[in-house]
Amino acid sequence: MASIHLQNIVKRYGAFTGVQHMSLDIQDEEFLVLLGPSGCGKTTTMRMIAGLETPTEGNIVIGGEVVNEIDARDRDVAMVFQGYALYPNMSIYENIRFPLRMRGVPAAEHDRRIRQAADMVELGSFLDRKPGALSGGQRQRVALARALVNEPRVLLLDEPLGALDLKLREAMQDELKALQQRLGITFVFVTHDQHEALSMADSLAVFNEGRIAQIGTPEDIYARPRTRFVADFVGSSNVLPPDVTRALGGPAHWASLRPESLRLTFGGPVTGTVTALRYLGAGSRVSVQIAGAELAAFVPAGQPLPEPGASVGLGFDMAALHVMEGA
Amino acid sequence: MTTAAILPERGPGDRLTAIFWRHPRLLLVLLLSPPLIWLGLVYLGSLAALLLQSFYSIDEFSGVVKEEFTLKTYAELFRAQNLDIILRTVLMAGAVTLGCAVIAFPIAYFAARFARGRWKALFYLGVMLPLWSSYLVKVYAWKLILAKEGILTWAAEHTGTSIILDGVLALPGIGGNSLSTSPIGTFLVFVYVWLPYMILPMQAALERVPVSLLEASADLGAGRAQTFRSVILPLALPGVVAGSIFTFSLTLGDYIIPQIIGTSARFIGLAVYQFQGTAGNLPLAAAFAVVPIAIMLVYLAIAKRMGAFDAL
Numbered sequence: 001m002a003s004i005h006l007q008n009i010v011k012r013y014g015a016f017t018g019v020q021h022m023s024l025d026i027q028d029e030e031f032l033v034l035l036g037p038s039g040c041g042k043t044t045t046m047r048m049i050a051g052l053e054t055p056t057e058g059n060i061v062i063g064g065e066v067v068n069e070i071d072a073r074d075r076d077v078a079m080v081f082q083g084y085a086l087y088p089n090m091s092i093y094e095n096i097r098f099p100l101r102m103r104g105v106p107a108a109e110h111d112r113r114i115r116q117a118a119d120m121v122e123l124g125s126f127l128d129r130k131p132g133a134l135s136g137g138q139r140q141r142v143a144l145a146r147a148l149v150n151e152p153r154v155l156l157l158d159e160p161l162g163a164l165d166l167k168l169r170e171a172m173q174d175e176l177k178a179l180q181q182r183l184g185i186t187f188v189f190v191t192h193d194q195h196e197a198l199s200m201a202d203s204l205a206v207f208n209e210g211r212i213a214q215i216g217t218p219e220d221i222y223a224r225p226r227t228r229f230v231a232d233f234v235g236s237s238n239v240l241p242p243d244v245t246r247a248l249g250g251p252a253h254w255a256s257l258r259p260e261s262l263r264l265t266f267g268g269p270v271t272g273t274v275t276a277l278r279y280l281g282a283g284s285r286v287s288v289q290i291a292g293a294e295l296a297a298f299v300p301a302g303q304p305l306p307e308p309g310a311s312v313g314l315g316f317d318m319a320a321l322h323v324m325e326g327a
Numbered sequence: 328m329t330t331a332a333i334l335p336e337r338g339p340g341d342r343l344t345a346i347f348w349r350h351p352r353l354l355l356v357l358l359l360s361p362p363l364i365w366l367g368l369v370y371l372g373s374l375a376a377l378l379l380q381s382f383y384s385i386d387e388f389s390g391v392v393k394e395e396f397t398l399k400t401y402a403e404l405f406r407a408q409n410l411d412i413i414l415r416t417v418l419m420a421g422a423v424t425l426g427c428a429v430i431a432f433p434i435a436y437f438a439a440r441f442a443r444g445r446w447k448a449l450f451y452l453g454v455m456l457p458l459w460s461s462y463l464v465k466v467y468a469w470k471l472i473l474a475k476e477g478i479l480t481w482a483a484e485h486t487g488t489s490i491i492l493d494g495v496l497a498l499p500g501i502g503g504n505s506l507s508t509s510p511i512g513t514f515l516v517f518v519y520v521w522l523p524y525m526i527l528p529m530q531a532a533l534e535r536v537p538v539s540l541l542e543a544s545a546d547l548g549a550g551r552a553q554t555f556r557s558v559i560l561p562l563a564l565p566g567v568v569a570g571s572i573f574t575f576s577l578t579l580g581d582y583i584i585p586q587i588i589g590t591s592a593r594f595i596g597l598a599v600y601q602f603q604g605t606a607g608n609l610p611l612a613a614a615f616a617v618v619p620i621a622i623m624l625v626y627l628a629i630a631k632r633m634g635a636f637d638a639l
Binding site for chain 1: 537542543547548549553557558
């Protein structure tokens with residue numbers, strides 16, 4: 001019921017074009033992640049779905065209806081804002097109650113629904129406090145409860161975990177994913193963190209310069225990036241120019257080779273010189289100079305590491321060498 | 328070869344800085360003592376002297392101040408004619424505050440939300456400019472504008488709107504012979520003179536309300552009126568209250584505007600002025616001066632209860 005279709009959307013701000021001819025189909029009950037560097041149009045796209053911005057051209061269709069002219073308040077879409085946008089003068093209880101009051105939900109239902117939403121995000125004991133007295137993670141939960149209390153069909157999340165530390169971030173990622181599966185509503189999640197995007201998305205749209213560079217499952221995008229930008233932005237990758245690809249035995253085309261697909265060998269058809277080592281905890285990243293290009297190989301912890309300046313061979317499965325259709 | 332880790336001292340300035348660095352409290356004491364002496368001794372001290380004075384009374388025959396503690400002077404405040412002055416002043420201050428708030432809000436809102444760059448500079452200039460000219464000049468200018476022979480009457484005659492002007496002047500209680508001799512005139516001039524003091528704190532408060540809070544409000548289903556009532560107003564309330572403290576207390580204490588514009592009916596400020604001057608009744612003047620203080624305390628207590636400072 002709540003599939004979302006963006007049809008040839010353009011958003012201009014004066015001379016600047018934020019979003020350029022974008023089309024995007026979001027399935028019902030899907031967890032879609034919009035990933036991209038800052039200024040790539042991902043947040044603008046989300047804000048247009050929410051109704052906080054209107055597209056300059058094109059149509060936004062939610063649940064079969066064109067909603068271009070419909071005010072944010074009349075769209076059955078809720079948003080979790082980047083800074084949470086909680087009302088500092090209201091208690092947590094009143095914050096969660098706000099949408100119920102605004103949408104004219106009968107007062108008799110308020111308490112039950114507020115407590116239900118608070119329980120859903122495990123927020124039971126803070127209801128009397130003001131947002132100022134809560135930690136970042138707790139505020140995050142309040143913002144979620146407030147967005148969900150009205151049971152929207154679509155939940156938009158604008159970098160909701162950006163302000164949290166790593167541990168809490170990972171815990172919230174799991175919780176959000178579980179919540180989405182339990183509620184069965186559409187989630188659109190904006191982030192610039194590729195790890196977050198890969199681990200949470202059913203479907204992942206990679207944005208670049210106001211366009212979608214690639215859309216697909218996280219596995220698909222990671223294994224088969226279509227452009228250099230995607231290969232580089234999602235995970236770390238060795239992006240190979242055509243001549244290097246050919247030197248490695250592939251066609252004369254741009255290609256992507258993930259560091260973890262490279263093995264260090266003794267001798268072999270491809271040899272080079274170790275230029276740098278970087279310790280990453282779970283392993284090390286070894287930079288090897290070959291045929292005018294520098295390739296990074298990931299060596300898991302516990303395996304022997306070469307000295308800088310040593311000559312090593314590089315081995316890989318031909319299948320791991322992904323030739324890109326775009327440039 | 329060894330190099331010193333400490334750079335050589337460069338004169339007495341360095342030595343002084345070093346002393347302050349080692350004793351941070353010393354610097355704090357030095358910085359704070361002049362304003363604290365001023366505030367504590369000169370300012371609060373004279374306020375205490377005023378308070379003390381109000382508990383004395385005047386000997387009705389000799390006109391000499393009796394330095395004995397009594398509540399007699401305060402009881403005098405409740406005489407019909409004095410109560411009249413207080414009531415008139417409070418009503419005027421309330422009306423002026425309300426008028427200022429209504430006029431100031433759209434201006435402050437525009438300045439806080441939409442004005443950028445050049446427009447913002449223009450806004451500040453426009454609001455502050457009237458404060459650069461003498462208060463007396465402005466008040467006398469208004470007397471001319473509002474006078475029976477003034478530009479307002481002239482404009483009303485030439486646009487055929489004299490009926491409206493006459494209608495307003497015919498209103499019982501607040502009307503009069505001309506605008507410059509009626510309570511409406513006093514009100515208009517008060518609103519004009521104190522308006523900047525309402526706009527600036529309001530604008531500062533509105534500016535602190537993040538746009539995302541307004542967007543969230545729309546996203547969560549609030550209409551514009553609901554957003555105004557439930558989000559903007561409560562968050563701007565500290566600014567509104569701060570502004571109203573200025574307009575309210577300034578009106579309560581002013582004695583020049585009611586003297587130049589309006590009826591000859593007295594206001595608190597004028598009463599204080601006359602009692603301490605021509606009448607030589609310093610205790611009663613002091614008691615009158617305490618009235619605005621008491622009213623402001625009550626006002627602040629009510630504002631606090633209304634939650635005006637919750638968003639601070």
